[in-house]
Amino acid sequence: MVSEQMKIISFETIDSTNEYAKKISSESEDFTVIWAKRQTEGKGRLNRRWESPEGGLWISVILKPEFFSSLLSFIPALAVVKTLKEFGIVSKLKWPNDILVSEKKISGILLEKNSDAAIIGIGLNVNIEKINTNNWTSMSMETGKKFNLRKVLDILIENIEHYYMLYEKKEFLKIRLEWKENSSTLGKFVIVETVSGTFYGKAIDIDENGFLVMDNGKKINSGDIVHLR
Template identity: 40%
Template structure:
């Protein structure tokens, strides 16, 4: 089932608040998000023309590898559209070092609701974004030179993600973790990780079976689950 809104503050917030009222795999789709957000509480600019949606899931537990696994599915769909996309840990979808999309998964332990939010810059121009981020983003329109039917893209992504979700829930996420490694350009990069209490500099060597980024430093290997991560390709 797809629930469509002309405008919502955040599709993820809606899914977390009302998820118990809907069945598994209900999709919350908004033409515009007024308070879209990404990782670490950052603002996710979501004007009309993008594809902004959340899938409501009810696994009853957290799924640490779901973000990375779902990212593989989105990349496969976009590649079939002719886009040269790749992944950056933990949740960015890039073209030529510019962000074209991202994924934010959140789990509510009290309700057992997990929401997977997706933002894809589709039928937009660079000038549609705030000046401060225009050199960091791109859009499908910019890359392909034409617009895309949003509903068709949404349907194709959902179809791609369902078997991935079944594998992750069944404990078979390793194949998707390996697929993420193949589609990522994060491994092998120098990184700077800013944490609340310190800054880590090192070399990204892998992701582990919990989806944590492994960074080799002069003092050993750090396992990164959060923080501001800057990759130097």
């Protein structure tokens, strides 16, 4: 059951749930959720545009953890995987923040720090049949069914709450191991583009900080990744 103390602020249309969350984060309680049926200026990593039409689930969660770590982004990622599984959809995690079904993107995560708050943006393609981008899928496309967005939201929030509690209890090993069990990246040869250069190699592990570990010992904390094989 979704926590009774949690607050959901909903919009029919908004520019960006993450931007709104930043504006209200200082006076908001821990675990405040902003939900929009449509975003006009949704964004992903590196300020890339994230197309957010009606039919998708576009939310931002304001968290106020005791401390910050890149493992925070594992919380929503694992929650999405668990949510999709409850609807009969098997998904995998692409480091650092994408959720894939058969190597097609169904969801993305954006983690931003704003003063004492972590703003976690989640985009999940639910009842979407067309987006102007390549290599994507949706819950409806995978199953041939339409879903009640509020039901998907409630289950997703329950799962976020579950992993957030593990994080606050410092159960980092449990979070990391579950991420690794659901990884699509580990074991593959990859190309990773970072601000300091482009790296090629085999992705072999995720360390205690959430960094990607390559077979040459290189550890990468952030970047764009391409799976090769």
